[in-house]
Amino acid sequence: MMKLHWLTGLLAVACSIPAWATLPLTPFEQAPTQPLPHSATISAYLRTLDQESQFAAVTRLGISAGGRPVEALLVSADASFLQQGKPAADKPTVMLLGSQHGNEPSGTEVLQILARRLLDGELTPWLQQMNFVIVALANPDGRDLNRRLNAKDENPNLDFIAVESPETRIYIDALERFQPDVVMDLHETWNDKWPMTPKEGFRTTTDAQFEVGNNPNLDADLSHYANQVYLPRLIEAVADAGIPAQRYNEIYSLKDPVRRGGLSLSNFRNYASMQGSMTVLFENRHDGQGKFPTPQNIAERVRKQLLSVDKALELVLVDRAQILTLSRDARHRWEGIKGEDRFVMQYAFAPNVQEPSIAVTLKDRQGKQVVKPFRLEDQIAIKDVGEIPPGYVIRSQTRRFREWLDDHHIAYQVVQQPETIQVTQQRVADIKIAARTSPGTRDWLDVVLDEKTLSVQLKPGDVKISTAQPQGALISIMLDPRSSNSLYQEPSWRALLMSNPLPSSPLAEVSQQLAKDKEQRHAPKSDSRS
Incomplete structure (x- = not known):
């Protein structure tokens, strides 16, 4: 193939980007009236883009519960990003995930089309301003098995506390590896899901709804921009383009109040936002059964979601400098830029x-x-606020906790020699099972603790965790049994609440090493951030 040379302006900024001409259409574009392509067909198409464009590179992220590869297509004008995937100092990284739920297939088709247009189309100039990580098919099991969940009936989208599905680990690893400034999570919603069941006789009129991170522990500046600036602009832009749009409305009955999606860090949107990414949830309408030109009106659904993604990326492009600054500041706040010692419990x-x-x-x-x-x-x-201690120690179930810490990329030390240290030892004094969860959370248990400060001797193999690290707040949020997002709230971990004492204990004193970590955390930082 011969290369073309693009000489085009974008927002009055001229750029010159060589691109391969006439890349093949996606498998879906070639046969929209046929059954949706198998995951292997999608993987083959991504590799075709890799082979035929110098601005694309396929990288394997991991293996699904059913043994299928989960892959990302890196798209960038920077060779170093394609080779290493590291965030550029002056360009935001945008990560897009399609079809975390296998029965919501439009996102996968949209992201393949987006990749082709970035590499060989009207969007190619964007590669001078942004880098892209495109996970076109986040749940290949669901695609091939025509189901919402993975091959083991797990929902990776809601597993970001216990991290029990391999797909969730893959998404967390990708967030750590690429450190995206923006994350876009593409879903669909069925007519019968909300707001009304057929029994009540009403259906929604909205074709697109959007939400951003809303957990109260998120960085305040980034959260304010996402909720008060970016999200209203996105809704307006999509509506102006002819697609009825609104903020996410989670209502299932005429009796329900309108709420804005889950607040929990167990969902991907809030977990990714906690890592410093501006995360946007897309919920375009799935038309369901009916007589349409294409199966389940898939071509029209893809068109509407593609337009929604286009508008979302255009807004990122316009505000890319501000978004980059907000994201990087949020990611580094633990270092003292905006370091805090409290968390919303x-x-x-x-x-x-x-x-x-x-x-x-x-x-x-x-x-x-x-x-x-x-x-x-x-x-x-806000019902309760907790203090972030200098760190934690784990004195039982250490192997299980170490695997969990590794899943979250939380740094820890394994004790090599016996040492004495002061901790706040905890045991459960009372526990109640709530009849209903608190609105917006998955908190079923009301836990009351007995606490006492004492000196304990750590033995070789015990684990020490400092909160003076990027995941410092997350450590407390997940290890405090009273927290709405406590690891102990997860079904597979609840039995540990019967332990006396609990396996994890907050440190009651600052050891020499932890004092050094905390001092570094709050020391003034230079403006040079990568």
Whole structure:
């Protein structure tokens, strides 16, 4: 193939990028009326892009629960990014994931088309301003088995505390490896899922809804920009393009209040945001059964989601300098830029006092539009705040905890010689099973602790964890049994609540090494950040 030379302007910025001409259409584009392509076909197409473009590189991220490869296509004008995947100092990295749920297939087709257009089309100039990590098929098991979950009936999208599915580990590893400034997570939602069941006789009129990170532990500046600036602009841009759009409305019945998706760090959107990424959830409508030009109207669904992604990326392009600064500052806040020693332990959605209700437009059985009022519960109530201790020690179940720490890329030390240290030893004094979870969380257990400070002798093989590291706040959020996002809330870990004492103990004193870590954490930093 011969190369073409692009001489084009983007936002009045001229750039020159060579690109391969006429890359092949995606398998879906070639046969949109046929069954959706198998995961192996998608993988083969990504490798074709890799082979025919100097700006693409396929990298294997891991293996799914069913033994299928999960891959990323790196797209960039920078050879160093294609080779190493490291974030550039002056260019934001955008990671896009399609079809974490296998029965929501549009995202996979959208991201293959996006990759082709970035490499050989009207979007090629973007490669001068941004680097891309495209995980077109995040759940290959679900695609091939025509199911929502992976081959072991696990939902990787909600597993970011216990990290029990291999796909969740793959996503966490990718966040650590590429450190994206922006993450876009592409999903679809079924008509019957929300807001009304057929029994109630109403359906939504919205074709696109969006949400960003909303956990109260997220970096305040990045969260403010994502919620108050970026998200309203995205909704407006998509609506102006002719696709009814709104902020995420999680309502399943006429009696439900309107809330804004889950607050928990167990979901991918909030976990990725906790790593310093501006994370955007896409929920475009899945049309379901009916007589359409293509199976389940897939071509139209792909068109609408592709347009939504285009608008989202255009906004990133315009604000890329600000987004890059906010993301990098959020990622480095533990170092002292905005270092904090407290975390939000308990929280939930609460009624919006200033705007108690919201009007939602629905369609009745005859297709007539009807406006219904709903209670609005989109405010976040802070119920309890905890102190981030200097660190933790693990004195039992150490092998299991070490595997879990490794999954989260949390640094720790294995004790080599006996040493005496002061800890706040904890045991469960009372535990209650809540009848319902707190709105927006997965918190089923109300835990009361007995605590006492004492000196204990650590033995070889015990584990010490300093909170003076990038995941410092996350360590406390997940290891404190009273936290809404405690590891001990997870079904496979709940039995450890019966341990006396609990396996994990906060440090009650700062050891010499931890004092040094904390001093470095709060020391002034230079402006040079990679």
